[in-house]
Amino acid sequence: MNRPSLNDLTAFVAVATRRSFRHAADELGMAPSTLSHAMRALEDRMGVRLLNRTTRSVSPTEAGFELLGRLQPALATLDDALDSIATFRGSVAGNVRINVPRIAATLLVREVLPLMAERFPSVVVDIVVEGRLVDIVSAGFDAGVRLAGSIHKDMVAVPLGAAISxxxxxxxxxxxxxxxxxxxxxxxxxxxxxxxxxxxxxxxxxxxxxxxxxxxxxxxxxxxxxxxxxxxxxxxxxxxxxxxxxxxxxxxxxxxxxxxxxxxAPAPEGVAVYYPGHRAVPPALRAFLDVVKTLRK
The missing domain is CATH 3.40.190.10 (Periplasmic binding protein-like II)
Structure with a gap:
C-alpha cells in the first residue's frame, strides 16, 4: 500500500471529527472541493472506504472510525514532540484566544494570567467572556473553558482548578x-x-x-x-x-x-480548558496549557 501523507491523514481527521467538508475545509484553509477530492484519493490509496457521504452530511464508516481512533492520539503525540523543542527556538510568543464563561474568566485572571505573564511574557491571552456554548473552531478560538460534562468528546480537555459547586x-x-x-x-x-x-x-x-x-x-x-x-x-x-x-x-x-x-447541593462539577484534538497545538496555546496544568499540582 502506498503510505498516505501526514497532510492527508490530518485532513481526514478534520473531516471525520467535524462531519462536514465545508467546516473542515475552513479549518484547514482550503476549498471544500479540493478537500473532497483529497479524501477520495486517500480512500483509493488505502483501498477502503473511510467516509459515508450524502448531499447533506458526511460521517466515518466503520473503517473510518477505526482509523480515526488510532490517528487522534498519534497526531497529539506528534504535536507534543514538535512543541517540545519550542524552547530551543527561543522564547515562546504569540496570541491565545480563549472563550470562557464569566466565572471561569475570574479564575483565569486570578490564577492563570499572573503565571503566564511571569513565565511567557511574549504570549498575549485574549479572553472573550461569553455565557453561551459556541463552536470554538468556527468562531476562531484556540480553546474554550466549560464544565467538563458539556465538552464534546472530540475535544481534548485539561482540568482547570478545583471542581465547582x-x-x-x-x-x-x-x-x-x-x-x-x-x-x-x-x-x-x-x-x-x-x-x-x-x-x-x-x-x-x-x-x-x-x-x-x-x-x-x-x-x-x-x-x-x-x-x-x-x-x-x-x-x-x-x-x-x-x-x-x-x-x-x-x-x-x-x-x-x-x-x-x-x-x-448537587455534586461538584469539574471545569476544563478544551481544544481541538485533531489540529496542531501552537506553541502559545501549549504554553497556556502548561500553566493550567500547574494549578493541579
Whole structure:
C-alpha cells in the first residue's frame, strides 16, 4: 500500500471529527472541493472506504472510525514532540484566544494570567467572556473553558482548578425576615432571583440528595443573566440566589451571605480548558496549557 501523507491523514481527521467538508475545509484553509477530492484519493490509496457521504452530511464508516481512533492520539503525540523543542527556538510568543464563561474568566485572571505573564511574557491571552456554548473552531478560538460534562468528546480537555459547586445563598437579613427553607420544595414560597440563560430560557434550579435528583422552577422579583449581579442582588436582600460557589465565596466569608439547603447541593462539577484534538497545538496555546496544568499540582 502506498503510505498516505501526514497532510492527508490530518485532513481526514478534520473531516471525520467535524462531519462536514465545508467546516473542515475552513479549518484547514482550503476549498471544500479540493478537500473532497483529497479524501477520495486517500480512500483509493488505502483501498477502503473511510467516509459515508450524502448531499447533506458526511460521517466515518466503520473503517473510518477505526482509523480515526488510532490517528487522534498519534497526531497529539506528534504535536507534543514538535512543541517540545519550542524552547530551543527561543522564547515562546504569540496570541491565545480563549472563550470562557464569566466565572471561569475570574479564575483565569486570578490564577492563570499572573503565571503566564511571569513565565511567557511574549504570549498575549485574549479572553472573550461569553455565557453561551459556541463552536470554538468556527468562531476562531484556540480553546474554550466549560464544565467538563458539556465538552464534546472530540475535544481534548485539561482540568482547570478545583471542581465547582452550585449553591443556594441568601442574606442574613432576608433569612431573618422570611425564614430559611428546609427543602427545595419550600422555595416556591420564597423570593428567588431568576437566572436567564444565553438561550433566553429561565434556568431551573437543580438539587440532589442521597441519589434523589430534583429540579425546581422558581419565581421572584428579579431575573438576571450574570452571576456576579445575582450575588449582589442576594446581598441586597432581594431574595435567594443559585450560583456557582466561586461567585459567592467572598460574600460568604465576610458573612454578607449564608449558604442554605446545603444537604441538597448537587455534586461538584469539574471545569476544563478544551481544544481541538485533531489540529496542531501552537506553541502559545501549549504554553497556556502548561500553566493550567500547574494549578493541579
Amino acid at each position: 452550585f449553591i443556594c445563598v441568601a442574606s442574613p437579613a432576608y433569612l431573618e425576615r422570611f425564614g430559611e427553607p428546609g427543602s427545595p420544595e419550600e422555595l416556591e414560597s420564597h423570593r428567588c432571583i431568576g437566572h436567564r440563560m444565553p438561550s433566553g430560557k429561565l434556568y431551573r434550579w437543580e438539587f440532589e440528595r442521597a441519589g434523589q435528583e430534583l429540579t425546581i422552577e422558581v419565581g421572584g422579583p428579579v431575573i438576571l443573566d450574570d452571576e456576579e449581579l445575582m450575588v449582589d442582588a442576594a446581598i441586597n436582600d432581594l431574595g435567594i440566589a443559585y450560583v456557582a460557589s466561586p461567585a459567592a465565596e467572598t460574600a460568604l466569608a465576610e458573612g454578607r451571605l449564608r449558604q442554605i439547603l446545603t444537604a441538597w
